Amino acid sequence: MEGRITIERILDIARWAPSGDNTQPWRFEIVDSDSVIVHGFDTRKDCVYDLQGRASQLSIGALLETIAIAASTYGLRVETRRRCDAPDVQPTFDIKFSSDIEIMEDPLVRFITERSVQRRRLRVRPLTLTEKQVLEASVGVHYQVKWLEGWANRFRAARLMFRNAKLRMIMPEAYQVHRRVIEWNASYSEDRIPQAALGVSAPTAWLMRWVMRSWARVEFFNTYLAGTLIPRLEMDFVPSLACAAHVVIAARKTPETIDDYILAGRSVQRFWLTATKLGLRHQPEMTPLIFAGYLKADIAFTKNENVKLFAASTAADTFELIGDDMARAVWIGRIGEGPAAKARSRRLSLETLLVSDRR
Numbered sequence: 296m297e298g299r300i301t302i303e304r305i306l307d308i309a310r311w312a313p314s315g316d317n318t319q320p321w322r323f324e325i326v327d328s329d330s331v332i333v334h335g336f337d338t339r340k341d342c343v344y345d346l347q348g349r350a351s352q353l354s355i356g357a358l359l360e361t362i363a364i365a366a367s368t369y370g371l372r373v374e375t376r377r378r379c380d381a382p383d384v385q386p387t388f389d390i391k392f393s394s395d396i397e398i399m400e401d402p403l404v405r406f407i408t409e410r411s412v413q414r415r416r417l418r419v420r421p422l423t424l425t426e427k428q429v430l431e432a433s434v435g436v437h438y439q440v441k442w443l444e445g446w447a448n449r450f451r452a453a454r455l456m457f458r459n460a461k462l463r464m465i466m467p468e469a470y471q472v473h474r475r476v477i478e479w480n481a482s483y484s485e486d487r488i489p490q491a492a493l494g495v496s497a498p499t500a501w502l503m504r505w506v507m508r509s510w511a512r513v514e515f516f517n518t519y520l521a522g523t524l525i526p527r528l529e530m531d532f533v534p535s536l537a538c539a540a541h542v543v544i545a546a547r548k549t550p551e552t553i554d555d556y557i558l559a560g561r562s563v564q565r566f567w568l569t570a571t572k573l574g575l576r577h578q579p580e581m582t583p584l585i586f587a588g589y590l591k592a593d594i595a596f597t598k599n600e601n602v603k604l605f606a607a608s609t610a611a612d613t614f615e616l617i618g619d620d621m622a623r624a625v626w627i628g629r630i631g632e633g634p635a636a637k638a639r640s641r642r643l644s645l646e647t648l649l650v651s652d653r654r
C-alpha cells in the first residue's frame with residue numbers, strides 16, 4: 296500500500312510535464328506497488344502540429360524524464376521499456392521502480408511544477424557564459440545547443456516567426472486546432488491553453504475570439520482587414536525580439552525513430568527545468584520546424600495550394616536561420632530573464648489520468 300501511495304505521489308508531480316497545446320498525451324495504469332504502465336497516444340490524426348506524432352513523442356519523453364526526476368526524491372531508480380508491439384500512435388511503456396541507495400534527489404525536482412511557458416516579453420540581457428554552459432550541459436552528450444543571440448539574429452528569428460505565424464493563421468487545418476485548444480476568458484486551463492497565457496492584449500484577444508467563431512469570418516478578416524497583423528505582432532514579432540536569445544537543440548545524430556524523439560523530449564525537459572532553476576523563462580517556437588518537416592517528408596498537410604506555397608518559402612527561411620543543424624534539430628524556442636507567467640495551463644487531475652487495467 297505504501298508503495299502505491301509513493302507511486303501516486305510521483306505521478307502527481309510528473310503530470311506537470313509540458314505537452315504540445317497541453318494535450319497531456321498520456322494515461323497511467325498503476326499495476327502494483329512498484330510498476331506502472333504509461334499509455335501514451337498521439338494526435339496526428341486531428342492536429343496539424345503533431346506531424347508523425349513527433350510533438351506527442353517529445354511530450355511523452357518529457358513525461359518519462361519527469362517521472363525519473365520525481366522518483367529520485369524517494370531514492371527510487373526507474374527502468375523504462377517501450378513495448379515494441381504497441382502501435383506508434385499509442386506508445387506504451389512499462390515503468391519499474393526499485394530502491395537504490397545510490398539515487399540522490401535530483402535538484403531539478405523543485406522546479407517541475409514551477410516550470411511553465413512564458414509567451415510574453417522577456418529581458419534582452421544576454422545570457423551569461425555560465426548560464427549558457429549550464430544549459431548546454433543540461434541536454435546531455437547526445438544533443439547540442441545552438442544560440443541565436445544579438446539584435447541581428449533576434450531580428451532574423453522575429454521575421455521568421457512573424458511570417459510563419461501567418462501560415463498558422465491562414466491554414467484551415469490549423470484553425471480547427473486553435474478553436475479546440477484555446478480556453479477563452481480564462482487565466483488557467485486544465486486541458487487547454489488559457490486565453491491569458493497566449494501573450495496577446497485583452498482587446499486583441501477579444502477580437503480573435505470574435506473572428507474565430509467561424510472560418511468565413513477568419514477568411515474575411517485575413518483578406519480585407521489584414522486580420523493576422525496585430526496578433527502576429529503581439530504573439531510572434533515582439534516576443535521574438537524581446538528575449539535574450541533563440542535556442543535550437545539539435546541531436547548529434549539525425550533523429551528518425553519514435554525512440555529518438557522520446558529521448559529528445561527527455562533532454563528538452565532537463566533543459567527547460569534547468570532554465571527555470573536559473574530564473575530564466577522559455578517559450579517553444581516549434582511550428583516553423585514542424586511545417587518544414589512536412590515539406591521535407593513530402594506529406595500533404597493542407598488542402599490550400601496558396602498555403603502550401605507560402606509554407607515552402609517559410610521553410611526556406613527556417614533553413615536559413617538554423618543552417619546545417621536543421622535536419623538534426625528537435626527543438627526551437629526563445630529564452631531570457633523575466634517574470635514567471637501569471638496565466639498558465641494547469642493539468643488534468645491524477646484521478647482523471649489514472650485508468651484501470653486496459654491491457
Ligand SMILES: Cc1cc2nc3c(=O)[nH]c(=O)nc-3n(C[C@H](O)[C@H](O)[C@H](O)COP(=O)(O)O)c2cc1C
Nearest residue numbers: 313314315316317350353411412579580581582640
Ligand atoms: C512538443 C511541444 C511543443 C510545443 N510547442 C509550442 C509552440 O510552438 N509554441 C508555444 O507557445 N508553446 C509550445 N509548447 C508549450 C505548450 O503549449 C505548454 O507546455 C503546455 O500548454 C503546458 O503549459 P506549461 O508549459 O505552461 O505548463 C510546446 C510544448 C511541447 C511539449
